[in-house]
Amino acid sequence: MTKVGIIVGSLRTSSFSKQVADNVAPLFPEGYVTEFVEIGHLPLFNQDYEGDLGTPAEYTEFRNTVKELDAVLFVTPEYNRSIPAALKNALDVASRPYGESVWNGKPAAIISQSPGALAGFSSNHNLRQVLSF
Numbered sequence: 001m002t003k004v005g006i007i008v009g010s011l012r013t014s015s016f017s018k019q020v021a022d023n024v025a026p027l028f029p030e031g032y033v034t035e036f037v038e039i040g041h042l043p044l045f046n047q048d049y050e051g052d053l054g055t056p057a058e059y060t061e062f063r064n065t066v067k068e069l070d071a072v073l074f075v076t077p078e079y080n081r082s083i084p085a086a087l088k089n090a091l092d093v094a095s096r097p098y099g100e101s102v103w104n105g106k107p108a109a110i111i112s113q114s115p116g117a118l119a120g121f122s123s124n125h126n127l128r129q130v131l132s133f
């Protein structure tokens, strides 16, 4: 079974992104299993967590969850021509410590949405740029 983690960029209760994700998840073919991975509870990244403050338990749990995934599907809105802070925070958290990013080597796909005229183009573009690291 190929395990695909679905990460939704919006924390909003009635999020359109979450609704899109809910509808896409059942479309994966046989041989795939999907799992929603939560990001809203992660403390804001602070590099001091790599030193004096120690690693928050939420970080360790999140990194371990991502590590177990075979692939990741991001479903995100556009915020101010980029991705929401909660999503960037999650990407930063699991990319550290330096050299130990648990995103490395994982295939990823992006769905962006916005009721705006460009339908989340810029968040898609920005997320690709972040993932290139």
Ligand SMILES: Cc1cc2nc3c(=O)[nH]c(=O)nc-3n(C[C@H](O)[C@H](O)[C@H](O)COP(=O)(O)O)c2cc1C
Binding pocket: 010, 011, 012, 014, 015, 016, 017, 018, 076, 077, 078, 079, 080, 081, 082, 113, 114, 115, 116, 117, 118, 119, 120
């Ligand atoms: C802080 C903020 C910034 C936004 N910036 C943009 C934007 O730059 N471009 C755009 O098309 N929509 C923008 N929107 C609209 C959201 O993309 C839209 O409401 C989206 O559906 C929210 O996603 P959600 O329904 O999953 O919560 C913004 C919304 C918020 C709250």
